[in-house]
Amino acid sequence: MTTETTTARPPEKPAGETPSAAADGRRPGVIAAYGRLWANVPRELGYLLPTLPVVIFGLVVTWALVSLGLGTVIIYVGIFVLFAALYVGRGFGAFELLRLRGAGTAPIEDPRWPVRASEGFWKNLVRPFTDPHSWLHLVHTGIVNPIVGTVTWSLTIAWVSGAIGGLLSWVLPGRRGNWVWIEQTFPGADPRAVDIVLQLAIGLVFLVTLPFVTRGLTLAHHGVARLMLARFRSEDLAERVAEAQATRTAAAAAEGTALRRLERDIHDGPQQRLVRLQMDIAAAERQLDTDPERARALLAEAAAQSRDALAELRALSRGFAPPILLDRGLVAALESLASRSTVPVDVRAVLPAGTVLPDEVERAAYFVASEAAANIAKHSGARLASLLLEVVPGDDGSRWLRVVVGDDGRGGAQTVPGHGLAGLDERVRGVGGRLNVWSPAGGPTTVTATLPLPPVA
Numbered sequence: 001m002t003t004e005t006t007t008a009r010p011p012e013k014p015a016g017e018t019p020s021a022a023a024d025g026r027r028p029g030v031i032a033a034y035g036r037l038w039a040n041v042p043r044e045l046g047y048l049l050p051t052l053p054v055v056i057f058g059l060v061v062t063w064a065l066v067s068l069g070l071g072t073v074i075i076y077v078g079i080f081v082l083f084a085a086l087y088v089g090r091g092f093g094a095f096e097l098l099r100l101r102g103a104g105t106a107p108i109e110d111p112r113w114p115v116r117a118s119e120g121f122w123k124n125l126v127r128p129f130t131d132p133h134s135w136l137h138l139v140h141t142g143i144v145n146p147i148v149g150t151v152t153w154s155l156t157i158a159w160v161s162g163a164i165g166g167l168l169s170w171v172l173p174g175r176r177g178n179w180v181w182i183e184q185t186f187p188g189a190d191p192r193a194v195d196i197v198l199q200l201a202i203g204l205v206f207l208v209t210l211p212f213v214t215r216g217l218t219l220a221h222h223g224v225a226r227l228m229l230a231r232f233r234s235e236d237l238a239e240r241v242a243e244a245q246a247t248r249t250a251a252a253a254a255e256g257t258a259l260r261r262l263e264r265d266i267h268d269g270p271q272q273r274l275v276r277l278q279m280d281i282a283a284a285e286r287q288l289d290t291d292p293e294r295a296r297a298l299l300a301e302a303a304a305q306s307r308d309a310l311a312e313l314r315a316l317s318r319g320f321a322p323p324i325l326l327d328r329g330l331v332a333a334l335e336s337l338a339s340r341s342t343v344p345v346d347v348r349a350v351l352p353a354g355t356v357l358p359d360e361v362e363r364a365a366y367f368v369a370s371e372a373a374a375n376i377a378k379h380s381g382a383r384l385a386s387l388l389l390e391v392v393p394g395d396d397g398s399r400w401l402r403v404v405v406g407d408d409g410r411g412g413a414q415t416v417p418g419h420g421l422a423g424l425d426e427r428v429r430g431v432g433g434r435l436n437v438w439s440p441a442g443g444p445t446t447v448t449a450t451l452p453l454p455p456v457a
Helices: 021-026 026-039 041-048 051-075 075-104 121-130 132-167 176-185 191-228 233-268 272-287 292-318 323-328 330-340 360-379 420-431
Strands: 001-008 345-350 385-393 401-409 435-439 445-453
Touching: 026 041, 026 121, 026 191, 041 075, 041 132, 041 191, 051 075, 051 132, 075 121, 075 132, 075 191, 132 191, 272 292, 272 360, 323 330, 330 345, 330 360, 330 385, 360 385, 360 420, 360 445, 420 435, 420 445
Parallel strands: 001 345, 345 385
Antiparallel strands: 385 401, 401 445, 435 445
16 A cells, blocks of 8 residues: 655745835736737637628528428428527527637536427427527527627727728828828828828727727627526526435435444344343353353353454444544545555545545545445455545536545446445435446446535635
């Protein structure tokens, strides 16, 4: 067994920092922010410049389908055409979200589309007509996005043309219509030179403000898409409620399974031995005066029964939480678990300094490792095993404790109901986590548990 523990060190404060130095750093911060705006201009132009043909194509296709569908609905063919129009609007909406991601905007969560159920052909056909997301996508593709896209595309073309035309005015032929005004305003000056200077100034203004314009126009599309194409907050709330209900159900199922297993193990093990112990002591009492040798033999057998019962009770107590887990923490408990394993286990713990794990997370992580180690020793035929403990960030800024147990055995492990891995899955879901088992035939096997951690204060 080998163990490696890595801790994160907080960043050190730069020596000699003064208030004036901090104040001087404001200007580079503004320049850096402006540079970041410019760095995203190519992506935003890549989104804005093709917008007009994209929105016109979506407008033509959707209105053609809607018009055809409404015109033929009386002969029932229109129902299928409108069905196709809704799916076309859905496709254009998904394409718009993809284009916005390519432009560098914040991701917008896709809506939850109704799942096709085995309720018959007509119910599945009508399902999109009752989904508000389908109609919002259709309205966005056929009405809103063409209007917004035409405006933003026109402004983009005007700004890019103004910047390019102004900066290249010195190589373009002069426009004598402007020279009359220049000759009247600047008497005695070269009208061609004054015209070039004015055009360069205008072009420079357009160029300097171009990042702000492209960012604003892109964010306008992003705001419309978030309003019409994103998932509803009520759907997120319903999902969280369903997850919470599933977590409570899994926790109750795990607790019930553990209690039934403990009851069965106590009944089949220590309880039977204690009954036998009581019978042996009673028999020894009856024969103590008449047959002392027989009584001593019965007492010796009773002592053996008591030792076996004590050993079984100790083994059952390990199904709750070992003392080392409560006294010295998860890492020490996993190291102790690895030292008792018949298969060599390489333990690596990568935890930031000062990480405090909740008790229920520690217990769940320990039992994941304990059950996986027991399966490796009994069923895998492995020669080596590994155990990784680390803290990983989530997509929404959350933190997760990840426990990864792997081996080089024969594979084929499955979460069969009523068996160890299924019980682990219930235990992990009971604390709000997820369990994943990857075990193809021939190996290797990897059991990964991801457990939620409280946010950093």
